[in-house]
Amino acid sequence: MWGLGFVLLLGLAFSVSEYLARQWMPRTQTGFEIGAPFQLTDHTGQIVTEEIFTGRASAVFFGFTHCPEICPTTLNDLANARQALAEGREKLQIVFITLDPERDTVEVLKDFIPYFGEQVTGITGKPENVLELARDWGIFWERIQTSGGGYTLDHTATVFLLNEQGRMTGTIDIAEPPDVVEAKLKKLVTRL
Amino acid sequence: MISRSTSVWVLSKRVKKYMANPIILYLRPFLQCLAALAVFLVLLTRPAFASCQTEGLKFDHAQLRATPPNAPVSAGYLQITNTTGQTQTLVSASAPFAKRAQIHDMKHDSGVMKMYEIERGLAVQDRLTVALMPKGRHLMFMDLDRQLKEDDIFSVTLEFVPCGRVTLPFHVTRLPGLVHTQGETHTKGHKQKDHDHKQHDHSH
Incomplete structure (x- = not known):
């Protein structure tokens, strides 16, 4: 009898403490889980894993270097918006993941990535592994043959905003003006 | 055919007769010079008169996107204003730094x-301005043979139907376009300049 009462009391105390903890503890988990673990190569030839997304905030963009327009425009816009942040700039990185790993080798990204400023990382690797990562992120891409014999890609041009735990807290749409982009990045780094 | 050649022969005979006139004969070297000058002037001025610009095509903000080293592609932008009285269609572009160029749109x-x-070219209707701008229509230059560095200037040739070919300078810039940041910084810059100017005036 006493034993049962003790167990019940213990259970009740545990529930109450858990409830209070959830009420009073700061919420550390915001955002949504996105992607999956991976092991690929960055533009300097170093191994890169999903850990790149933890420790600081990230703006993640999928593209390809044979892209004349939207990829350099987006990377420039992000780099400029990052540069325009009054503070917290160092808490934000830009990550570019190729959707064209066959052409975008480490050598190609080595030239391409540093052009867009500091704290920009390019990710490539074995085509099947890179494209698996893109699928894990829910990215759309499709090869389009051009009249000259080459090809280009139609692809998701959304920028994913991740907090320092690597959880997605928002996106940037390609149509959004620079002041909105800047405001979103500011919010992302000040929340940390 | 025969009659025509005969008439030409008769005409030339007449001209010869006419040229035999002493005054004309005396003026012949002068007339020859004048004729040569006329031909020269016609040759000199004809291309200018026939150019698309004088027919009523106006080009503004012609820019190329600066590229990272070894980048395979770049984009070109400009504003085309058509007052030629008919639709002008931009059908092709070419540049010395690229093997191929295409006219692209995005959705x-x-x-x-x-x-x-x-593929059928970009039609610019009469009395309209069409802008090729970042995040939209652009010229895509492929297989670049060099890096396009900021502040370089390249001649790009555009072909319009019906008015023909136009070659104009394109300015290489890192942030092409007039919309968004670029436009804002531009206007801010101008305002700043005006302000400075006013202050300058006050001090006098």
């Missing part, structure tokens, strides 16, 4: 950016 469809060639 933004639920987060996906789709880019495609405007």
Whole structure:
């Protein structure tokens, strides 16, 4: 009898403490889980894993270097918006993941990535592994043959905003003006 | 055919007769010079008169996107204003730094950016301005043989139907376009300049 009462009391105390903890503890988990673990190569030839997304905030963009327009425009816009942040700039990185790993080798990204400023990382690797990562992120891409014999890609041009735990807290749409982009990045780094 | 050649023969005979006139004979070297000058002037001025610009095509903000080293592609932008009295269609472009060039448009469809060639050319109707701008229509230059560095200037040739070919300078810039940041910084810059100017005036 006493034993049962003790167990019940213990259970009740545990529930109450858990409830209070959830009420009073700061919420550390915001955002949504996105992607999956991976092991690929960055533009300097170093191994890169999903850990790149933890420790600081990230703006993640999928593209390809044979892209004349939207990829350099987006990377420039992000780099400029990052540069325009009054503070917290160092808490934000830009990550570019190729959707064209066959052409975008480490050598190609080595030239391409540093052009867009500091704290920009390019990710490539074995085509099947890179494209698996893109699928894990829910990215759309499709090869389009051009009249000259080459090809280009139609692809998701959304920028994913991740907090320092690597959880997605928002996106940037390609149509959004620079002041909105800047405001979103500011919010992302000040929340940390 | 025969009659025509005969008439030409008769005419030339007449001209010869006419040229035999002493005054004309005396003026012949002068007339020859004058004729040569006329031909020269016609040759000199004809291309200018026939150019698309004088026919009523106006080009503004011709820019090329600066590229990272070894980048395979770049984009070109400009504003085309047509007052030629008829539709002018931009059918092709070429530049000394690229093997191929195409005219592209883009469509933004639920987060996906789709880019495609405007195969029949970009039609600019009379009394309209068409802008090729970042995040939209652009000239795509492929197989670049060099890096396009900021502040370089390249001649790009555009072909319009019916008015013909136009070659104009394109300015290489890192942030092409007039919309968004670029436009804002531009206007801010101008305002700043005006302000400075006013202050300068006050001090006098």
